Amino acid sequence: MIEVRGLTKRFGATTAVDGLSFTVRPGRVTGFLGPNGSGKSTTMRMIVGLDRPDAGSATVGGRPYRTQPAPLCAVGALLEGRAVHRGRTARQHLAGLARTHGIGARRVSEVLAMAGLGAVADRRAGGFSLGMSQRLGVASALLGDPAVVILDEPVNGLDPDGVLWIRTLLKDLAAQGRTILVSSHLMSETAVTADHLLIIGGGRLLADVGIDELITRAGTNRCLVRSPDPDVLRDALTAAGATITSREADSLVVEGLAAERIGEVAASHGAILYELTPHRASLEQAYMELTR
């Protein structure tokens, strides 16, 4: 568990983080969302003791990061601009970190494989692409088998393969009961992986909310419905209280009814469904409205 209370950081006249309080719980992926410059990195840096707060506190598993006896085993963090000695190989880099915590060579090989770096483990990290460097950063974060994982924009620089890898990894880590905090400035990316969202703007908390609740709260319950019986469906859904905002050959955009209810209405009228997709654009809209 991560607990942040009244956290504040100023850089000269800029208040980067402004009285932030939130709790990040285990067993789920928490997305830390906000536009560029909203204070995500600064918050994460304060959680792991790299920046000193002007006010407030952050604890991991009940104690400040700086007082953790074996920090790598308590918190795994990937932060922007993490330094890797360019002349060292990926394995040497990890082995160096491992030595500071009495972690063995076997765990180094394990995290190299987990990060998909097995084949390049003995190449110099200086020649790594941005995506490979990100993978090495994630491998470093997981080295100590930490209960809490903090990743700052891990998708940056990853190819589609890498993006899929990180999504699956985050979900697996959460399913193992770990606490996962992952930042992004993109709702579309976060919505795929996160169960819960912390949305910030101007260093302040705008929302601490489950993804499903955000959709409901935004009141933009929109679904794309494809069917060979669009006329039957249009009439039945309208009668059930929905608004049809668009109609094409075999598809309808339906507002005001949850996907489950649309399915029930279709079944009770014997209408075949080819597709029933809750609109992710509505999440994007809710995010834009919150952070405007």
Ligand SMILES: Nc1ncnc2c1ncn2[C@@H]1O[C@H](COP(=O)(O)OP(=O)(O)OP(=O)(O)O)[C@@H](O)[C@H]1O
């Ligand atoms: N070391 C620093 N010195 C001066 N200003 C800083 C420093 N670090 C951050 N800031 C400022 O604090 C604010 C918050 O920055 P931060 O990097 O935490 O935001 P962010 O949400 O992580 O943005 P991004 O998505 O662009 O990384 C910005 O206005 C930034 O310019």
